Amino acid sequence: MEPEPKPQVRKRDPAFPSPGAVSIVSHEQPAGVPHSDFSVGGLPLQIELSFPGQWENLKDKEFDVINLWRPLHGPNFDWPLTLLDFASVEPDDMILNDDLHRDRAMENTLLHFNEKHRWYFVNGQTVDDVLVFRIVDSTGKRARGFHCAANNPNTPPGQMRTSIEIRIVAVR
Template identity: 35%
Template sequence: MNDPTLPTSATLSHLVDDPIYEEEEPYEIWADDLPVNVARTNVKLEIIPYCPLTDVRSIDEKPQLEKFGFEWMHQDFPHHAGLHSSDCVDLKPREQQNVLDAYVASMSDFPQEQLKCFQVVCWDWRVRKSLLTKPQKFPTIYSLKDGSPDFMEKVVSAIASPQELLEAKSGKYRIRVLTLWRPLVDVVKTNPLVCCDTRTVKDTDLDVVQKVMDDTVEEGMYLKWNKDHRWYWQSDQTRDDVLVMTVWDSRRPTTKHVAVPHVTMVLPVPLSGAQPRESIELRYVVWNGTGQHLS
């Protein structure tokens, strides 16, 4: 049953569909030393209201990873790992590493059990904390995807063996990059994460963005608005609710819209005194055999 107090649309930031991006790629410079005459970014955003939004708790047919590109799955939070809040990133390096290693170890069984993966490698992690609990007038984060197909293929090539890559191309294996995201608070009451159904996204809706760091260049993708996009969220997401999102798939290695656009949503009526959202995400390369019929 729908809760009339929950939003059925969202106001989300998108990349402007600017003709300039036909001549120059969108970019962001995150490097510290930058000449004063060089602009840090040419990214232009627009705020789109009334983006169609569905709370997955209100529908019987929930989004599934193979169809939508994402899925909320249940796993009891591994309290034994010692990861209780985002404060873990402020621990001394050895203590921090011990906590993160324990959490990653406890999570590595998850894709094997839930998705029947026979091999998993965690290659990146992020811990985040929102500092805002007061109502915000506009969204502060644009609709993004974690990596372009070319960039993610480089990541996979650095992790998988040459033989595994050949066997994935031949169809013997299926290799994917997945993000596993969950809150580090009991219940998310501020800035929930929303995801776009990848079936409603076209490759032309996405532009690759160059992210220039001090010692490397990464590629992400930003989403331009399309009236066909459909967004989903899970109200009152808890520590036990793991959001799994596809980033890259060897079955469609060059297709941009395989990856799930996702963004933080500003709730229209935030709860007074709600705890700031804290979260952790792990990024995995996972292997399945093609004999496993997953789609």
């Protein structure tokens, strides 16, 4: 039996973002730092966490980890997911990062600011507008979907983002 994908739900807390404030929340918050969820070096641990027992089947194959992302209600204007045009990324823009959580340590890739970066988002994204992008490929040679949540000053009052993402592995 194949393992079921584990969806990640993000539900913005009313206190997000509030510099200096600490609050306990029940869901992951929007990620405001441009990143790719994990690096090639972080693949073994991430695959084991997301797809238990599958690393042995994948480690000698070329594959992509794909993210499917959408809001759970819409239209969404609150902290929309923005995607970077990878053609605007220069090699020196990327840096490996230790991604620390309460229950695990991962490795992802962050971006240094570059004024040449071109960012895009779906204004008023609905539940039917699914964003599909590559997080990383096993060789580290293909384009990645760097992304982050961005503050949208035109968000209607009271609306807070709730979104879901599911990761899949596509073997070449």
